[in-house]
């Protein structure tokens with residue numbers, strides 16, 4: 050079957066909650082994907098950072114196959130021999146004493162919010178059901194009803210109320226706004242250290258450490274959503290590390306399984322994660338042995354193949370080279386590690402046509418928030434891959 054036939058079937062039988070580029074991928078390997086026509090593309094989206102280790106990483110594949118042949122799901126009614134090792138390895142890597150595994154990122158965010166509320170009532174002494182959690186404009190934390198309740202994006206929320214109460218949204222990048230929003234009922238802030246979906250928005254220097262200081266002073270939990278920015282993407286293990294900020298909870302997902310299988314987790318120390326009692330929270334698939342084995346291999350690849358260091362080096366090179374492109378369309382090139390946004394001027398007519406032109410030249414990138422092209426290739430990207438892409442990107446950005 051050809052591209053057009055796949056697209057027609059998809060459009061007819063599938064819900065239209067996405068507007069994908071018209072490329073039908075059938076195979077992936079490392080930084081490359083191949084479509085059903087046999088064309089090759091450099092993947093500059095990495096499934097929104099779920100593919101930090103690249104497509105079909107052989108070591109993760111091996112772990113998946115081996116575990117799939119042994120046992121895949123036990124439910125948490127019984128124990129399995131992979132989850133304890135994942136717990137231990139996550140603790141060793143992250144420096145957090147405990148973790149709680151879920152599947153999708155949104156579920157892990159929900160878990161963190163529930164835990165913050167429990168802490169508010171049990172530890173901080175906020176009257177029951179009065180806890181407030183502060184969130185930030187242009188956030189992206191997922192798609193559940195509670196999470197879209199604090200989205201500021203009308204597309205994500207307008208037709209989907211009634212909303213979950215208990216959330217307050219303030220501007221991003223302005224720590225005085227946090228100070229003003231705090232009440233005796235404030236339990237936590239939930240923040241992306243870099244707002245990926247909002248268009249790779251990097252807060253001003255010092256912002257995260259100011260948030261940390263304010264949270265500590267007011268006895269408020271600092272929850273960092275590192276689902277996209279974590280696990281090496283920005284050239285540090287966590288994006289908060291750029292300011293030596295240690296959140297009370299970190300939420301991870303996406304690259305935690307290297308793109309094979311949904312695995313997410315909340316990381317925190319014992320005084321916090323120890324608050325959950327049996328039965329208070331759970332997930333049928335969360336912490337299953339297949340997911341745990343895949344996550345263990347995915348983490349090993351990040352460490353042993355030095356993907357964090359590579360993201361820092363390659364990111365610096367990529368950003369520097371992109372900044373040298375002298376295009377009348379470019380408003381700003383910004384990024385940290387291999388999370389890079391090229392923001393176009395409004396007169397450029399939106400980023401979509403540039404992404405389509407990149408696709409014609411063998412590069413898959415996705416517009417985010419209309420005017421930003423995001424470049425976020427896998428963290429195994431080599432300088433030769435970037436050098437292959439640069440003249441093509443330059444070509445596209447110099448289009449009329």
Ligand SMILES: *Cc1c(COP(=O)(O)O)cnc(C)c1O
Nearest residue numbers: 153154155189190191274276277
């Ligand atoms: C992708 C993402 C999520 C949601 O993850 P899902 O697995 O799609 O539910 C949450 N927060 C951030 C910052 C993300 O990038």
